[in-house]
Amino acid sequence: MHNALILALLAVLTLTRAMPISRRELGGVLICDGANAQGHCEYGAYELDKCYDLAAPLYQNASTFAPDGEAFYCYPYATSCGGVCTSPTGCTLGAVSFFYEHKFDLGAVGWEDGIASFECHRNETTS
Numbered sequence: 001m002h003n004a005l006i007l008a009l010l011a012v013l014t015l016t017r018a019m020p021i022s023r024r025e026l027g028g029v030l031i032c033d034g035a036n037a038q039g040h041c042e043y044g045a046y047e048l049d050k051c052y053d054l055a056a057p058l059y060q061n062a063s064t065f066a067p068d069g070e071a072f073y074c075y076p077y078a079t080s081c082g083g084v085c086t087s088p089t090g091c092t093l094g095a096v097s098f099f100y101e102h103k104f105d106l107g108a109v110g111w112e113d114g115i116a117s118f119e120c121h122r123n124e125t126t127s
Helices: 002-018
Strands: 028-034 038-043 051-053 065-066 073-078 118-122
Touching: 065 073
Parallel strands: none
Antiparallel strands: 028 038, 028 065, 051 118, 073 118
């Protein structure tokens, strides 16, 4: 009985080690209502080139907007998807990527209550 348990355990460990490691999906974004990834947080892998409206409690209440380290960037918007921008200063924070300095503290740039929607795009270079 003891030998059978050991063989079963070894079989499970062998199968686990043989399974491929899955990569993260391109388009992963962490959004939290507190700075420094605190408070209520949601993480998702979002389809690129598609607009997403934030829902409560993150709608116009996100202090962390942190894309993963893959080759993509996102545009957070002050309006819902398809909304008309009437602000004289613009309705987007601009491109936010993994390398954006204030992704964990949008209050540093006055956007802690500004994001209503966002869309992400693959980085592309021209040669």
